[in-house]
Amino acid sequence: MNFIDMLRGAQQRNGSMLCVGLDPEPSRFPADLKNDASRIYEFCARICDATEDLVIAFKPQIAYFAAHRAEDQLERLMRHLRDNLPHVPVILDAKRGDIGSTAEQYAREVFERYGADAVTLSPFMGFDSVQPYLKYEGKGAFLLCRTSNPGGDDLQNQRLASVEGQPLLYEHVARLAQGPWNLNGQLGLVVGATYPAEIERVRAIAPTVPLLIPGVGAQGGDAVATVRAGWRADAPIVVNSGRAIIYASDGEGYAEAARREARRTRDLLEAAKAS
Numbered sequence: 001m002n003f004i005d006m007l008r009g010a011q012q013r014n015g016s017m018l019c020v021g022l023d024p025e026p027s028r029f030p031a032d033l034k035n036d037a038s039r040i041y042e043f044c045a046r047i048c049d050a051t052e053d054l055v056i057a058f059k060p061q062i063a064y065f066a067a068h069r070a071e072d073q074l075e076r077l078m079r080h081l082r083d084n085l086p087h088v089p090v091i092l093d094a095k096r097g098d099i100g101s102t103a104e105q106y107a108r109e110v111f112e113r114y115g116a117d118a119v120t121l122s123p124f125m126g127f128d129s130v131q132p133y134l135k136y137e138g139k140g141a142f143l144l145c146r147t148s149n150p151g152g153d154d155l156q157n158q159r160l161a162s163v164e165g166q167p168l169l170y171e172h173v174a175r176l177a178q179g180p181w182n183l184n185g186q187l188g189l190v191v192g193a194t195y196p197a198e199i200e201r202v203r204a205i206a207p208t209v210p211l212l213i214p215g216v217g218a219q220g221g222d223a224v225a226t227v228r229a230g231w232r233a234d235a236p237i238v239v240n241s242g243r244a245i246i247y248a249s250d251g252e253g254y255a256e257a258a259r260r261e262a263r264r265t266r267d268l269l270e271a272a273k274a275s
């Protein structure tokens with residue numbers, strides 16, 4: 001099954017467009033795990049087990065594992081998800097971007113070492129930096145397009161004077177992902193929930209690619225406006241919330257609290273479809 005079919009399957013099965021972001025920071029763990037980087041796997045696995053029937057995807061952010069020398073725990077988590085929750089696709093948030101030969105190694109890391117179903121990539125170095133990932137049949141790649149952070153304006157909202165019609169840079173990325181770069185239908189786009197007007201614009205340019213939309217929850221993005229701008233019956237949107245869910249409580253019942261917050265967010269997103 002390819003990545004898009006996996007997304008559709010999870011969306012239908014769980015009635016959800018919510019992605020739980022796994023950004024494990026031991027200093028924010030509950031008391032019995034606090035500041036113990038050797039418990040990252042346990043923390044994440046418990047959150048995933050508690051929310052698997054409420055999500056369209058999980059999104060581990062690789063930096064939170066690498067910073068704590070916990071790549072082995074990320075491998076273990078990916079194995080756990082594959083073996084026990086194979087109906088939930090996993091997007092590895094790595095934001096890679098490099099020349100082709102190095103990109104081949106990164107692609108190998110993402111898809112062979114970790115066994116992710118999709119990855120996030122920076123498109124800044126051009127098509128030859130993206131192509132190595134597309135050689136992995138059925139895997140997905142989300143290109144950064146209009147990111148959720150304020151600094152995204154610095155480059156993404158600049159006009160491309162040399163391109164006919166002078167689109168903004170993020171609009172150009174959306175066009176490439178919808179058209180010439182999307183050789184086998186593997187590409188999606190990252191668009192921040194903090195900029196619903198830009199989500200709407202991206203949807204107009206790229207109506208059929210899946211969108212990964214971070215920024216609801218801790219970053220304050222408007223969940224309802226996000227769904228109104230991006231949701232389409234025929235192209236999945238994957239709305240990520242990380243810290244607001246995984247740190248919903250720092251007590252013993254953190255996994256149950258994460259489940260409650262995930263359910264609340266899932267229901268809010270679903271209700272917005274009809275609004």
Ligand SMILES: O=c1ccn([C@@H]2O[C@H](COP(=O)(O)O)[C@@H](O)[C@H]2O)c(=O)[nH]1
Binds near residue numbers: 093191217
């Ligand atoms: O534009 C972007 C692209 C990626 N991210 C990542 O998403 C999560 C957001 O976590 P929250 O705790 O829900 O804020 C995090 O891993 C970022 O690296 C993003 O925020 N914006």
